[in-house]
Amino acid sequence: MMRPGFTDPVLDAQSCFRAVLEAMSRPGRVQRLAAPLQPPAPLAPATAAVLLTLVDAETPLWLDAGDEAAEWVRFHCGCPIATTPAEAAFVLATGTPPDIAALPQGTDEAPEAGATLVWQAAALEAGQGWRLSGPGIEHEHRLRVGGAPEGFRAAWAAQRGRYPRGVDIILCAGEAIAALPRTTRIEEG
Amino acid sequence: MSHDPAYNFAYLDENTKRMIRRALLKAVAIPGHQVPFGAREMPLPYGWGTGGIQVTAAVLGPRDVLKVIDQGADDTTNAVSIRRFFNRVAGVGTTTRTAEATVIQTRHRIPEQALTEAQILVYQVPMPEPLFRLEPRLAETRRMHALADYGLMHVKLYEDIARHGHISTAYSYPVMVGGRYLMSPSPIPAFDNPKMHRMPALQLFGAGREKRIYAVPPYTEVRSLDFEDHPFRPHRADAHCALCGSRSSYLDEVVTDDRGGRMFVCSDTDYCETRQASRQEDAA
Amino acid sequence: MAYVAVKGGEQAIGNAHAWLAETRRGATAQPELDVAQIEQQLGLAVDRVMAEGACHDRGLAALAIKQAQGDLIEAAFLLRAYRTTLPRFGHAAPLDTGRMRLRRRVSATYKDLPGGQVLGPTYDYTHRLLDFALAAEGGAPEAAPQAAEGLAEAPRVTELLAREGLMRRERASEDEPADLTRQPLAFPAGRPARLQNLARGDEGFLLGLGYSTQRGYGNNHPFVGEIRQGRATVCFTPPELGFEIEIGEVEVTECQMVNQFHGSKAEPPQFTRGYGLVLGRGERKAMSMALVDRALMAGELGEERAAPAQDEEFVLMHSDNVEATGFVEHLKLPHYVDFQSELEVVRRMRATAAAPQEVAE
Numbered sequence: 155m156m157r158p159g160f161t162d163p164v165l166d167a168q169s170c171f172r173a174v175l176e177a178m179s180r181p182g183r184v185q186r187l188a189a190p191l192q193p194p195a196p197l198a199p200a201t202a203a204v205l206l207t208l209v210d211a212e213t214p215l216w217l218d219a220g221d222e223a224a225e226w227v228r229f230h231c232g233c234p235i236a237t238t239p240a241e242a243a244f245v246l247a248t249g250t251p252p253d254i255a256a257l258p259q260g261t262d263e264a265p266e267a268g269a270t271l272v273w274q275a276a277a278l279e280a281g282q283g284w285r286l287s288g289p290g291i292e293h294e295h296r297l298r299v300g301g302a303p304e305g306f307r308a309a310w311a312a313q314r315g316r317y318p319r320g321v322d323i324i325l326c327a328g329e330a331i332a333a334l335p336r337t338t339r340i341e342e343g
Numbered sequence: 344m345s346h347d348p349a350y351n352f353a354y355l356d357e358n359t360k361r362m363i364r365r366a367l368l369k370a371v372a373i374p375g376h377q378v379p380f381g382a383r384e385m386p387l388p389y390g391w392g393t394g395g396i397q398v399t400a401a402v403l404g405p406r407d408v409l410k411v412i413d414q415g416a417d418d419t420t421n422a423v424s425i426r427r428f429f430n431r432v433a434g435v436g437t438t439t440r441t442a443e444a445t446v447i448q449t450r451h452r453i454p455e456q457a458l459t460e461a462q463i464l465v466y467q468v469p470m471p472e473p474l475f476r477l478e479p480r481l482a483e484t485r486r487m488h489a490l491a492d493y494g495l496m497h498v499k500l501y502e503d504i505a506r507h508g509h510i511s512t513a514y515s516y517p518v519m520v521g522g523r524y525l526m527s528p529s530p531i532p533a534f535d536n537p538k539m540h541r542m543p544a545l546q547l548f549g550a551g552r553e554k555r556i557y558a559v560p561p562y563t564e565v566r567s568l569d570f571e572d573h574p575f576r577p578h579r580a581d582a583h584c585a586l587c588g589s590r591s592s593y594l595d596e597v598v599t600d601d602r603g604g605r606m607f608v609c610s611d612t613d614y615c616e617t618r619q620a621s622r623q624e625d626a627a
Numbered sequence: 628m629a630y631v632a633v634k635g636g637e638q639a640i641g642n643a644h645a646w647l648a649e650t651r652r653g654a655t656a657q658p659e660l661d662v663a664q665i666e667q668q669l670g671l672a673v674d675r676v677m678a679e680g681a682c683h684d685r686g687l688a689a690l691a692i693k694q695a696q697g698d699l700i701e702a703a704f705l706l707r708a709y710r711t712t713l714p715r716f717g718h719a720a721p722l723d724t725g726r727m728r729l730r731r732r733v734s735a736t737y738k739d740l741p742g743g744q745v746l747g748p749t750y751d752y753t754h755r756l757l758d759f760a761l762a763a764e765g766g767a768p769e770a771a772p773q774a775a776e777g778l779a780e781a782p783r784v785t786e787l788l789a790r791e792g793l794m795r796r797e798r799a800s801e802d803e804p805a806d807l808t809r810q811p812l813a814f815p816a817g818r819p820a821r822l823q824n825l826a827r828g829d830e831g832f833l834l835g836l837g838y839s840t841q842r843g844y845g846n847n848h849p850f851v852g853e854i855r856q857g858r859a860t861v862c863f864t865p866p867e868l869g870f871e872i873e874i875g876e877v878e879v880t881e882c883q884m885v886n887q888f889h890g891s892k893a894e895p896p897q898f899t900r901g902y903g904l905v906l907g908r909g910e911r912k913a914m915s916m917a918l919v920d921r922a923l924m925a926g927e928l929g930e931e932r933a934a935p936a937q938d939e940e941f942v943l944m945h946s947d948n949v950e951a952t953g954f955v956e957h958l959k960l961p962h963y964v965d966f967q968s969e970l971e972v973v974r975r976m977r978a979t980a981a982a983p984q985e986v987a988e
Contacts, residue, residue, distance in 0.1 A: 164352045168404045171364050175402070178371045179545045179560045180460075208368075210361050262489035266369035266378045289374050289521055290560035292543075318523065322372040335372035335560075337521065356712070379811040384707040389953030391960065414964045421960050423636040451964045469957065480940055482814040508979045513968035532968035552950050554811035578971050596967055610964055 157194055159206050159230040170207040174324060177333035182286040182295030184278050185331045194222045196248045200326035201274045209233045209244050216242035218249050248274045250303050254313060254321045265318035276300030278327040285341040296343060297332060299325060310340055346434035353400040354432040359383055363401035367547060370558035375520025377471050377555040385551065392425055392450060393551030395467035399429065399448050402463060408436045410444035415452035415610035441613050453535040455592050455614040458544035460561065466529040468550035471557060473517040473527040493525045496568065504573050519566045520559055534577040534593050539565040582607040587618035651696050665689040674907025675699055679948060680706030681827045683877050683906055704949045720862040720871060724881045725783060727859040734784050735851040736885055742781025747856060784852040785883050785900050795888065795899045814940050821923055821943060826904060828946030830912040836936040837918035845922045845934030849901065852885035856908055880905045882913035886921050891929040899928065
């Protein structure tokens, strides 16, 4: 049987959006979701909520989460499933995320066409780990992303050279959400 | 409070909200860049805040407290009209107190009281393109933004200085955001520009007719264009408010008779009333 | 000094709305106009509001006209704002105007042609003399003899020319056309977006631009190949059925202008077409649209682009009267904060300009 989506599709989406907007506006700060969701494995509640909030028929989604999760997302969001990450507006990674350089980057005229990577991490902890700076951050935020692959920081640093083109990341773990917009600088903690 | 059941919460349908929300997130991720969006026809005329209204509608939740100002005042007719609209279609609480609001929609002013991290400022934008007076073609200005080719604007400002001794732009004074994008701050007086710099609140901009959304994240560098020998200087009327005595707020000039009589009062009505109230308390 | 900050916006708005309602109704000694009367007797106004309001519903358009006191731009705005709130079930198949049931069909390029010329209910040859009998409530006119609707064979004039190789064939495209109501215009816009924009565009704006091409600002030697007006069938494939069904019909006016083209390196001299299609009976608009559409093809055809009507961004960005009226009329909103800042700047500039003279004196 298909597991349900939001209990209140209007207000749950609104509160999840505000959490994502807050996360994107203050990179590295961890937001907690209020809406209880029980999506199929391997989707975490935060991941599922972000998809329900942002993905629909206008946004091709690529995902690595298996058939059951794909079916659930397609049923609730009505989104086309992209065959490769390079064709997706949203890319969901529950395992090791794909190389960000392989995702749509947008163009200098339309950098907003760069993909959004929804990255379900093992854990998210504020106050430790990476040192983040840039727009949205007064002095410095710290964020530890559990299971971040080797080489991610280098790829992220390389992306800064392509600015304003690039990829933005929404991080999810359990009921926690954080974000890394393309403007954020990451230094090892 | 509840909203009018004839319409979806906050008027817009969920597809439209999702589309606007996606645009907002990209706008925050690329500070100062104008993101095109599929602006809808709203039940208010284009040019009267439809962009700001769509942004507010996409952001607003039932726990928000909304303040709407036009020219700094809560009781100007268009501010009243927009506040009533949201009261009807979203049933949200409204306030005139800057400190109590979680979302502030504004036309032409930034409140005098410093905004906090718990607030979002939504600007109504009639013309999002800072270069439009110099180059009206969108195809061309898009290219200029892509290349960060803003020489034309510097030339224009420099010609001002050569001709008038200073820059003649008094409002919609262009700013550089995050050192990359030239941005229109909307038609706020240049006096308000410095408030945008490293503001703790998130600033969102909606232009409905021109179908563009842009944003300045918190604590982001916003620099008014200027020259080393002609630094940017915000101006206000050299007077004090006749009602609260403020010497630092932005003032409206009020003509009191046809013999040259005039007085100055704060444009920010909440700021002015708060000051008047505290003066009365001090006096009592 | 007795200055009180301007208050009472709320009350002012309430009072204004009440006064507006009273003014709209007019003298109550007169019977109230009902929406069906508007729909039947002000049919061309209804059609214009449907076209510019981009919503085919005669009853709603009539209501909008009543509510707007006959201000057709205001009425189009009401209808547009309503249409945005409607759910979208899907896309209809393209209308086949070649098979529409014709009420009117005229060609200026041939004296006679298969299917014939049908004047239909037109003002064209009326003498514009005020008919005082109407003021005296003339009653019902006698029934008019009518051509049988749906002329058996009425091939398109442009097709007749195309078969002879004299008319440039438009390339068919399988691409999904842009949707103006979903995506903002970007330039170059391409013909589908252009035609959508013009079809919703303001009649007066297109009329003026079309006229300007005739006066030499981007002239393209137009002939009315054909104007046809009538009802076209709307077909739709519901996803749950999986096959196409007829869901109704809409009245439309189509105009194809035949224009000379000198040819280019890639193409021989031939005729080209400007296309106009308008919801309802909007012949003036359909003709203007066809002129402007052809003018906007200048770029694609390698013609010089110098006139306003040939400038795609200029035309498309200013054709929408709902956008235009909002922005023009927004100037009446308070701007005193901006004006104050301008006052300060002008005063400072005058002081700067005056200063050296004072020194000299």
